[in-house]
Amino acid sequence: MTPDSSIEQLEALFDTPLIDLLFAAQSVHRRHFDPNSVQVSTLLSIKTGRCPEDCAYCPQSIRFETGLEVHDLMPVDEVKAAARRAKAAGATRFCMGAAYRGPKDKDLEPIIEMIAEVKRLGMESCVTLGLLKPQQAGRLAEAGLDYYNHNLDTSEAYYSQIISTRTYADRLTTLAHVRDAGIKVCCGGILGMGESRRDRIELLRTLASMEPQPESVPINELVTIPGTPLADAEPLDKFEFVRTIAVARLLMPRSHIRLSAGRSDFSDELQAMCFFAGANSIFFGDKLLTTDNPVPNDDEALFARLGIEAEPCDTHAPA
Ligand code: SAM
Ligand code: DTB
Ligand code: SF4
Numbered sequence: 001m002t003p004d005s006s007i008e009q010l011e012a013l014f015d016t017p018l019i020d021l022l023f024a025a026q027s028v029h030r031r032h033f034d035p036n037s038v039q040v041s042t043l044l045s046i047k048t049g050r051c052p053e054d055c056a057y058c059p060q061s062i063r064f065e066t067g068l069e070v071h072d073l074m075p076v077d078e079v080k081a082a083a084r085r086a087k088a089a090g091a092t093r094f095c096m097g098a099a100y101r102g103p104k105d106k107d108l109e110p111i112i113e114m115i116a117e118v119k120r121l122g123m124e125s126c127v128t129l130g131l132l133k134p135q136q137a138g139r140l141a142e143a144g145l146d147y148y149n150h151n152l153d154t155s156e157a158y159y160s161q162i163i164s165t166r167t168y169a170d171r172l173t174t175l176a177h178v179r180d181a182g183i184k185v186c187c188g189g190i191l192g193m194g195e196s197r198r199d200r201i202e203l204l205r206t207l208a209s210m211e212p213q214p215e216s217v218p219i220n221e222l223v224t225i226p227g228t229p230l231a232d233a234e235p236l237d238k239f240e241f242v243r244t245i246a247v248a249r250l251l252m253p254r255s256h257i258r259l260s261a262g263r264s265d266f267s268d269e270l271q272a273m274c275f276f277a278g279a280n281s282i283f284f285g286d287k288l289l290t291t292d293n294p295v296p297n298d299d300e301a302l303f304a305r306l307g308i309e310a311e312p313c314d315t316h317a318p319a
Pocket of ligand 3: 100
């Protein structure tokens with residue numbers, strides 16, 4: 001299977017008996033990765049809430065009443081302390097998220113300091129700040145940023161059902177600026193927002209068609225948030241989630257596929273199945289940005305039971 005495969009071919013792949021699909025995905029996975037190794041990232045919301053965008057899934061939009069505790073950009077020393085704790089707990093990448101449509105130039109100054117502190121700890125750095133101008137991507141690259149997270153979330157066709165304040169093309173333009181600046185791309189989506197299987201296929205096809213493909217592909221399950229338009233979204237069949245991971249692995253054989261939001265609702269057995277399907281990265285720490293994630297003790301126990309090791313850090317900065 002390649003990104004050029006037709007929709008019909010990808011539909012047929014999705015329809016493959018589950019065990020055959022898992023076997024195919026695992027066979028490709030172990031050609032490119034140690035199958036018992038999972039990359040571990042920790043998230044921190046460095047600026048929470050009051051976002052002007054209207055993403056129907058998001059607790060941080062100013063348009064929805066979600067009872068969220070909001071805060072402005074955190075001081076650099078608090079971010080540094082959180083990164084140090086994440087490193088001590090075993091994370092190798094520190095991902096900082098801000099509820100912006102896009103950052104103002106002046107917002108980037110403290111964020112650049114945060115990136116420098118994370119690098120000084122010997123961790124990989126990632127930020128997710130919304131839409132970027134080319135010169136802003138350049139400033140982040142100069143600061144030594146390793147990854148920029150910017151999700152496409154769903155298919156182009158379904159996008160306007162979820163977000164009205166920006167277009168798919170806006171997102172793709174920022175992704176191009178990030179790539180042109182020489183920063184690695186972290187780009188994925190959310191499943192369970194009422195999209196069709198065709199939308200999931202189109203999302204994966206768009207991701208896999210990028211040249212080069214994103215290094216990191218977070219696959220989130222929608223965390224339903226009371227007060228948002230998607231509060232009552234029908235949950236996705238968990239086997240459909242696993243199938244989507246397997247097809248992502250087959251289409252993007254060298255990318256890290258991250259089992260992202262939604263893990264709190266997954267049994268250990270379902271997570272193991274996702275790893276078998278080709279997921280090889282997680283968010284580690286008891287919080288995502290604003291919602292709960294499995295507690296570290298549970299993840300450590302799960303890794304031990306499965307014989308999974310955390311992937312070593314891919315950065316050459318001093319420890
Ligand atoms: N504002 C920036 C942006 O949208 O790119 C960065 C922060 S935003 C919260 C980062 C990502 O979190 C979104 O692109 C979306 O994929 C994910 N996300 C937000 N709310 C979610 C939810 N309720 N369930 C699953 N994923 C969610
Ligand atoms: C991604 O794909 N998922 C993360 C990270 N990238 C920034 C965010 C998940 C957010 C889930 C809802 C919340 O905690 O606010
Ligand atoms: Fe704002 Fe990002 Fe949430 Fe959309 S996903 S409302 S852009 S914080």
